[in-house]
Amino acid sequence: QKLRADLRQAIANGALHVVYQPMYRPDGSAIECCEALVRWRHPERGPVGPNVFIPMAEEMGLVSQITHLVVDRACRDCAAWPEPLGVSVNLSIQDLRNDDIVGYVAEALKRHSLDPSRLHLEVTESCFMDEPVAVSAILNRFRKTGVTIAIDDFGTGFSSLSYLDTLPLDVVKIDRAFIRNLGEDQRKLKLLRGIVNLSRELGLKIVVEGVETGDQLGLINRHSFADLVQGFVYSMPVEASRIVELAAEAA
Ligand code: G
Ligand code: G
Ligand code: MN
Ligand code: NA
Numbered sequence: 001q002k003l004r005a006d007l008r009q010a011i012a013n014g015a016l017h018v019v020y021q022p023m024y025r026p027d028g029s030a031i032e033c034c035e036a037l038v039r040w041r042h043p044e045r046g047p048v049g050p051n052v053f054i055p056m057a058e059e060m061g062l063v064s065q066i067t068h069l070v071v072d073r074a075c076r077d078c079a080a081w082p083e084p085l086g087v088s089v090n091l092s093i094q095d096l097r098n099d100d101i102v103g104y105v106a107e108a109l110k111r112h113s114l115d116p117s118r119l120h121l122e123v124t125e126s127c128f129m130d131e132p133v134a135v136s137a138i139l140n141r142f143r144k145t146g147v148t149i150a151i152d153d154f155g156t157g158f159s160s161l162s163y164l165d166t167l168p169l170d171v172v173k174i175d176r177a178f179i180r181n182l183g184e185d186q187r188k189l190k191l192l193r194g195i196v197n198l199s200r201e202l203g204l205k206i207v208v209e210g211v212e213t214g215d216q217l218g219l220i221n222r223h224s225f226a227d228l229v230q231g232f233v234y235s236m237p238v239e240a241s242r243i244v245e246l247a248a249e250a251a
Contacts, residue, residue: 004060006042007053011065016040018073019237020087022246023207023228026221031247032228033086033120036074037237038066054092063092064101071105075112075119077240085247088120088150093127096134102141109147116146120171123149125157128167136167143168150207155195164202172199176210176231182219189223196225 010016020034040048057063070089078087095101109116121142127135128151139149150171151163155178164172178192199206211217211231220226235246 003042003045003048003053004056007040007056008060008062010040010042011057011062011069014069016066016069018070018077018240020077020240020243021230021237022235022243022250023088023230024234024250026217026224026226026229028234028250030250031085031243033088034078034081034243035088035122035230035237036070036077036090038070058092058094061094063094064098067091067095067101068104071108072111073240075108075114077243078118079112079114080240081243082247083115084118085243086118086120086148088122090122090152091127093124093130093135096123096127096131096138099138099141102138102145105142105147106145109145117148120148120150122152122173124152125154125163128163129157132163139168161198164199164204169204171205171207173207173209173230179208179210179212179216179220179231183215192225193223196223 017039018036019039020036022031023033023035024031038050040053042048054063057066074087074089078085105119109119123135123139143149148170149168150173151169152173153175154172156175174192174195178188182188182192196206205227206225207228207230208220208226209230211220211229211233213233217229217233220229238246
């Protein structure tokens, strides 16, 4: 209960922080985009993870305020990075229940003079399962404004593969569950190859998430499974200012 009150106050005070995790070309030769990840440092408890406080904010009806904060910071920070480096923001299902988000995003892009194509929005599979019609309507409106749309945590839900075709998607982010134990598991490998081939046929870009080891990266490269790689093997989430250095080092 106290934690909820503290969260409400942190949101009101803008006391949340945003870090960024780069998505690299598979050979490490460039960073193309960075995922914005929100952080909360509680004055007494220390860091509280978004796995804890995002569901709380959703229950409290406050998650859209967090989204607004993250969108604004992400646009501001990305505008200071070298072009065409992009930034990717996670949306909650609650954001997609309210048309206001489309206008808010457009204003944030204008406020920071950021080209819409540099902003990516990540929506999880479960959003589509819950409310496919409403979600696809709002994503279509976003698409018209020129932002890039990604489906996040792909392969963890039970969504129909037909969503890949019917929704206005540009990017598929394959969940890290697929990457774990990939080396030993022939069936997992075949499943991953199927998803990758299907996505490519549909013209979607593939981000493989949660790549932790050199072995995993090697396997992904041998099979050409990724257009971009995100994971600890390349970088942890870092401060916005560090992204410029990492981008220069990669090049
Ligand atoms: O950064 P970390 O691995 O702790 O994130 C845990 C979860 O929280 C992930 O599923 C991630 O998508 C989610 N998350 C992180 N930042 C945000 C955010 O700004 N908005 C929303 N809705 N989810 C976020
Ligand atoms: O659900 P989503 O994909 O938005 O979550 C991103 C989260 O994954 C971030 O909180 C980030 O901290 C975490 N993450 C990023 N790279 C790795 C990785 O290589 N391994 C693991 N286990 N988690 C990662
Ligand atoms: Mn994500
Ligand atoms: Na994910």
